[in-house]
Amino acid sequence: xxxxxxxxxxxxxxxxxxxxxxxxxxxxxxxxxxxxxxxxxxxxxxxxxxxxxxxxxxxxxxxxxxxxxxxxxxxxxxxxxxxxxxxxxxxxxxxxxxxxxxxxxxxxxxxxxxxxxxxxxxxxxxxxxxxxxxxxxxxxxxxxxxxxxxxxxxxxxxxxxxxxxxxxxxxxxxxxxxxxxxxxxxxxxxxxxxxxxxxxxxxxxxxxxxxxxxxxxxxxxxxxxxxxxxxxxxxxxxxxxxxxxxxxxxxxxxxxxxxxxxxxxxxxxxxxxxxxxxxxxxxxxxxxxxxxxxxxxxxxxxxxxxxxxxxxxxxxxxxxxxxxxxxxxxxxxxxxxxxxxxxxxxxxxxxxxxxxxxxxxxxxxxxxxxxxxxxxxxxxxxxxxxxxxxxxxxxxxxxxxxxxxxxxxxxxxxxxxxxxxxxxxxxxxxxxxxxxxxxxxxxxxxxxxxxxxxxxxxxxxxxxxxxxxxxxxxxxxx
Amino acid sequence: xxxxxxxxxxxxxxxxxxxxxxxxxxxxxxxxxxxxxxxxxxxxxxxxxxxxxxxxxxxxxxxxxxxxxxxxxxxxxxxxxxxxxxxxxxxxxxxxxxxxxxxxxxxxxxxxxxxxxxxxxxxxxxxxxxxxxxxxxxxxxxxxxxxxxxxxxxxxxxxxxxxxxxxxxxxxxxxxxxxxxxxxxxxxxxxxxxxxxxxxxxxxxxxxxxxxxxxxxxxxxxxxxxxxxxxxxxxxxxxxxxxxxxxxxxxxxxxxxxxxxxxxxxxxxxxxxxxxxxxxxxxxxxxxxxxxxxxxxxxxxxxxxxxxxxxxxxxxxxxxxxxxxxxxxxxxxxxxxxxxxxxxxxxxxxxxxxxxxxxxxxxxxxxxxxxxxxxxxxxxxxxxxxxxxxxxxxxxxxxxxxxxxxxxxxxxxxxxxxxxxxxxxxxxxxxxxxxxxxxxxxxxxxxxxxxxxxxxxxxxxxxxxxxxxxxxxxxxxx
Numbered sequence: 001x002x003x004x005x006x007x008x009x010x011x012x013x014x015x016x017x018x019x020x021x022x023x024x025x026x027x028x029x030x031x032x033x034x035x036x037x038x039x040x041x042x043x044x045x046x047x048x049x050x051x052x053x054x055x056x057x058x059x060x061x062x063x064x065x066x067x068x069x070x071x072x073x074x075x076x077x078x079x080x081x082x083x084x085x086x087x088x089x090x091x092x093x094x095x096x097x098x099x100x101x102x103x104x105x106x107x108x109x110x111x112x113x114x115x116x117x118x119x120x121x122x123x124x125x126x127x128x129x130x131x132x133x134x135x136x137x138x139x140x141x142x143x144x145x146x147x148x149x150x151x152x153x154x155x156x157x158x159x160x161x162x163x164x165x166x167x168x169x170x171x172x173x174x175x176x177x178x179x180x181x182x183x184x185x186x187x188x189x190x191x192x193x194x195x196x197x198x199x200x201x202x203x204x205x206x207x208x209x210x211x212x213x214x215x216x217x218x219x220x221x222x223x224x225x226x227x228x229x230x231x232x233x234x235x236x237x238x239x240x241x242x243x244x245x246x247x248x249x250x251x252x253x254x255x256x257x258x259x260x261x262x263x264x265x266x267x268x269x270x271x272x273x274x275x276x277x278x279x280x281x282x283x284x285x286x287x288x289x290x291x292x293x294x295x296x297x298x299x300x301x302x303x304x305x306x307x308x309x310x311x312x313x314x315x316x317x318x319x320x321x322x323x324x325x326x327x328x329x330x331x332x333x334x335x336x337x338x339x340x341x342x343x344x345x346x347x348x349x350x351x352x353x354x355x356x357x358x359x360x361x362x363x364x365x366x367x368x369x370x371x372x373x374x375x376x377x378x379x380x381x382x383x384x385x386x387x388x389x390x391x392x393x394x395x396x397x398x399x400x401x402x403x404x405x406x407x408x409x410x411x412x413x414x415x416x417x418x419x420x421x422x423x424x425x426x427x428x429x430x431x432x433x434x435x436x437x438x439x440x441x442x443x444x445x446x447x448x449x450x451x452x453x454x455x456x457x458x459x460x461x462x463x464x465x466x467x468x469x470x471x472x473x474x475x476x477x478x
Numbered sequence: 479x480x481x482x483x484x485x486x487x488x489x490x491x492x493x494x495x496x497x498x499x500x501x502x503x504x505x506x507x508x509x510x511x512x513x514x515x516x517x518x519x520x521x522x523x524x525x526x527x528x529x530x531x532x533x534x535x536x537x538x539x540x541x542x543x544x545x546x547x548x549x550x551x552x553x554x555x556x557x558x559x560x561x562x563x564x565x566x567x568x569x570x571x572x573x574x575x576x577x578x579x580x581x582x583x584x585x586x587x588x589x590x591x592x593x594x595x596x597x598x599x600x601x602x603x604x605x606x607x608x609x610x611x612x613x614x615x616x617x618x619x620x621x622x623x624x625x626x627x628x629x630x631x632x633x634x635x636x637x638x639x640x641x642x643x644x645x646x647x648x649x650x651x652x653x654x655x656x657x658x659x660x661x662x663x664x665x666x667x668x669x670x671x672x673x674x675x676x677x678x679x680x681x682x683x684x685x686x687x688x689x690x691x692x693x694x695x696x697x698x699x700x701x702x703x704x705x706x707x708x709x710x711x712x713x714x715x716x717x718x719x720x721x722x723x724x725x726x727x728x729x730x731x732x733x734x735x736x737x738x739x740x741x742x743x744x745x746x747x748x749x750x751x752x753x754x755x756x757x758x759x760x761x762x763x764x765x766x767x768x769x770x771x772x773x774x775x776x777x778x779x780x781x782x783x784x785x786x787x788x789x790x791x792x793x794x795x796x797x798x799x800x801x802x803x804x805x806x807x808x809x810x811x812x813x814x815x816x817x818x819x820x821x822x823x824x825x826x827x828x829x830x831x832x833x834x835x836x837x838x839x840x841x842x843x844x845x846x847x848x849x850x851x852x853x854x855x856x857x858x859x860x861x862x863x864x865x866x867x868x869x870x871x872x873x874x875x876x877x878x879x880x881x882x883x884x885x886x887x888x889x890x891x892x893x894x895x896x897x898x899x900x901x902x903x904x905x906x907x908x909x910x911x912x913x914x915x916x917x918x919x920x921x922x923x924x925x926x927x928x929x930x931x932x933x934x935x936x937x938x939x940x941x942x943x944x945x946x947x948x949x950x951x952x953x954x955x956x
Binding site for chain 2: 043053054055058116118121122124126129130133134137141142143144145146147148180181183184187191195196209212213216218316320321322323324340341343344345346347348349350351352353
């Protein structure tokens, strides 16, 4: 049964008829008169009832679709979008305010930046880098500076294949594509797989850079709620059935920003769904190797027997962000499209940097450095958790036991955006949750990272956040 | 006047009515019964004549549009695409065969590669690079390895502003965006400006990487014919009026592959059109500084008083391709969109490489190296022109007097694709014209580059091409 509409079409109105229809339905949806989930009348029916041409109704419905107020379900009609599904479509850049903070733009020394998840520059292996670079220049000379094959420098791909195997992922070197950082990896998969109007699932909250890449392709985004052990199984299958996504972008281990890790069962379940409903999963394993526990945690990809997961691994967090290096493991069926997308994006990733990374892996330096980083970060993690428990009264968090960030639920009545602005004045930078979710959840959470600052600054910073949060609470109580 | 159609709709046919209409019109267009350029009947008219619902006709016309057989002109109706306009729409990757050759994939030493326009590795300033890199590591340390601001490392942008000024381009440092190579520059502008269905003009022949980037955005491409002094003025204005492009991608100086340089008059004219019809020009100045004459040649951007040109300059040709460095000069009105597109593409270009480039420019090494390169390439250019005149009988070329490539018209009856395959067997790699134009022009031309090989190999290579061309001619004569 579809919703019954009473519209008034004025023949002499300045606005075209389709625009009158569009505006009236829009207003009815916006003020709640047509509840979300309702089916709109069929085009033929509404045309008849309002005594207009069917094309007029088609045009009105198209405009509503453009506004993300309704969606078309092939073969069954046009429905009002439910707000609970939090579907984001369009090109707003809400997630990018204030843009540069998100990406480790470096402030003066007097600023405590808890917003960037880039590792502390003090931990960068500069000396190792220089040694490796010198060797590469000596051994490879000019060939290091030529264009590289688009898929990546073959010896590096061989090293990455072994590296992946050491994390329990079986793949062939032909499955591996070297890309210029994880953001490019997401963008390339978006180019290879997503066409305008396709549905892409993302977790909520999620990484804003992924949203930007998918939106740029004209994707319709459906946000999937996340629990500490992964998405809700029943909910997810319902949404998948309804929207038939082409892709699910997920961070199953130490999810950004929540720090949640999917249970093995949910990883397997998601793969099952992908097989059953024929979509791909893009696993962004940005910090899976920063596991501070003794329990092994495997990537979703390592359970993927049917080749439905695309694996994306950045070296920004465990090597250095400024080198712009990451790699993809891509199922055979989308290999060609991935290669084309890489060529159209930037032809190839710097051959010089690829050679440096290869030597860095082959000589065991990456493994050693990752271990070192893990120990360092584990200490900072514990200190930050302690500082939060001490200073942020009324706040809460679920301890991720890995990764780079903490997702902190703020005390009641404290908005993350207000807190962000107040902290900035005190020279502390946090990431308001609105970077990752533009609803209630975003307003009530902040992400703070323990990776970019030393222990002293962690305590200082969190203490200042605590004071500012108290201030806001007190002000709101008055 | 629109074309009169006689269609037969069978009520009892298995196919839906819209599909019957679509199929019949499609066949009429394909077999030439409806000439290209014709206007199809209006939707209302055809619906009446064939006794169907208007929506049915709408759907049929949509399918024809999808097939690139017709196009809609806002407010005037639906027209059959003219083959002369060589409109390319869709996602075929014809231009990318064989993909990697195009991008300087390096062969064994026994191969003479005349297909890559990357400069000869022997000319790379490796020692300078190492010195500069050492200085950067010493002075900047870890900060060189952080994420960089998306728009680029500010001191480099300042240097690039002065560098642009030295080429007669006035701009502010805020107009400058550092990108990871020219291909990414094109891709970012495509992301910032082109939406699915938008018309983008390209020259024909043109660089296949640009076509790939625009197609990936769902652009409809219109190819503009090129004369040795630029596009035909009247033709161009007609096409602009008809299609209202959002963007014209052009290489006004030492165009790739033809080597043509627009006259100053045509540069100014194109800017005039851009103002009049409200589109932007993306000027890819990939080799403008490799001018072997004593006459100054200025970029189109340097004549751009109304800010309708976007300027793109790669350092792949005059520094080293493997570093992936280029920059854009972007009019203020699209700055924000450009910044968003860059973030969604790869966040930022390697900060380390940006620092190296900056020092390289500031210390005057780039200027010195460009002069050196120009002298070296001018010699190779002259030798290659001589070799062609000697060995490729019946061929012809227009001497570009700059750049990296020669565009050679092959002797009659010699197809570039056949020649390509025959030369490969003899270990000589050329670029068949079909990389740049998929019509007659592509088949009758080849591009060979004088930048990547020394004089001995130039003579050897061209002599082998000459022999193979003779062979093909003789075979065809029999």
